[in-house]
Amino acid sequence: MITQTDVKMLEETAHLAQVRGRSLWEDARVRFFRNKAAVAGLFVLIAICAFALFGGLFAKFEPDYVDFSLMGANAYQGVPSLSSGHYFGTDIDGRDLFARTVQGTSISLLVGIVGSLVAVVVGTLYGATAGYVGGRTDGIMMRIVDILMSIPFMFVLILMLVIFGRSILMLFIGIGLISWLNMARIARGQTLTIKNKEFVEAAIATGVSPFTIILRHIIPNLLGIVIVYATLLVPEMIIFESFISYLGLGVQEPNTSLGALINAGASQMTNGTLWMLFYPLGFFLITLFAFFFVGDGLRDALDPKDR
């Protein structure tokens, strides 16, 4: 039996205990971890990052160490084997493919993450400012984006790499230049919708300053979509870099990236050294899929519209 006093006591304890609310971020986290594919993707991604960071410790050879005895004979002697220490075999120059795959993976990840970071910082600020200020400023800022977007960037980047020489820095500059454009558009579109929400109007009406409104009301509501898009941008940038490297214009020897390794492997396809293609290609595909799964999971978890 529940007596009156019990009821009263229950009410009082309810009164005393401060209930902690669950923010939308926490909700999103719960939703994300319920999504099996996304969680699997996340684990794979962590594994790949660990591989890129610490894989070098397990390699028996330096990535640029050339084993002259294997040079040109890698089809017979450079076969992947645990006993020789060349876990993934060797490439045409007798270099250890395991060490080179580790290096390629880390450079590809770096390219993807740098491109995506530039997009987040530059794109979000640019887009949110254009959207919030509106009017003519918005018009001019977005026309600039349109013009930059209409330039065939692959072509310009190839030209730049040819003129200024092939270097990682050039590649980063090139990727940084294009990656933020789409992000700026997305951030602006979002800002326009958020700006017209009643809670922003309420803030304006009470006299909150525009800068505080952007920081307190616009950016937190924009962040979900920015995170999703940034995650999906990483694989896009990796593909972009791979394509450039596949053309032989990307990362320079002795450095390498997954795209460059795939290129080397593909050119040796007829020589019976298929491992040269399959190991880098495997890492490439697994990385991309992991990012896509995580990105999709984040979208389902963060974007309220698709729920």
Added chain:
Amino acid sequence: MSEPILSVRDLSVTFDVRPQNAWPWTPSLKLQAVSGLSIDLQPGETLGLVGESGSGKSTLARAIIGTVPVSGGDILYKGQSLMAMGRQERRKHRRDVQMVFQDPLASLNPRMTVGDIIAEPLVTHEPDTPRKDVKSRVGELMERVGLLPNLINRYPHEFSGGQCQRIGIARALILKPKLMICDEPVSALDVSVQAQVVNLLTELQKDMGLSMIFIAHDLSVVKHISDRIVVMYLGRPMEIGPSKAVCRAPTHPYTQALIASVPIPDPKAERARVRPILEGDLPSPLAPPSGCVFRTRCPKVQAVCAGDRPVMDTSGPDQMAACPFHD
């Protein structure tokens, strides 16, 4: 009569609307959302503002709180023109006028806790208040509007519509404003909750001696709580008068039609009743009818109605109607 706390003088608000699929150089259309509206609000008074959807009620409210640009006329707060105020002065003034919004959930930032939302005006205007005081004031106010103070760390999406509106009310009241504008505060809520929220508002208004503008799209909500009522149609005032008079003896044909369109709870009486039903649709606000804007739907329309725009004319004690043929 004392000095009005708010007087709106011949206010008009015009929006530029881009025609669809137009060339960039075609001029934008002018939408007169509010036009030629004058009202005075006495301290402690509740003014009901009634009109169909799209009649410019929210726009008028926005003009008063200063979130849409005013294109003509003036708004005086305690005799001081808001239009003439500088930026800083205007920002300071904003603490005296607060608004409760039409959509309870949309008016709360989904990423902020209830406590932060309610405290925002306080933190904005009194940034030096110690955190402890802010929290205790928020707690007190939450209790006052009927929310458990232990919900302070919750987020808006964890509340029902009625509770969200209570949060909105608490936010509007934390700075102890002089004037509160409630823009259809209950039309998005369940009928059972509507009465609770309306009662809460009237109670708070009495306790704190607030002046209030209460917006609704039909008379039934406002008639009990307002001292005077303004009826709007297509951005123009149709009738202004004491609440009782407007509801019992409406003088403007539009108000009469509005009152007649409220269903009577008894089905027999409802069927037996003859009533001048509002026919036709609301004309486009982009191309309002010439003369009296109501003439396309008015049961008493005459040839002269298309001529000059009718002016406000005394139609009873303290009552005015914008129609030369008022009762």
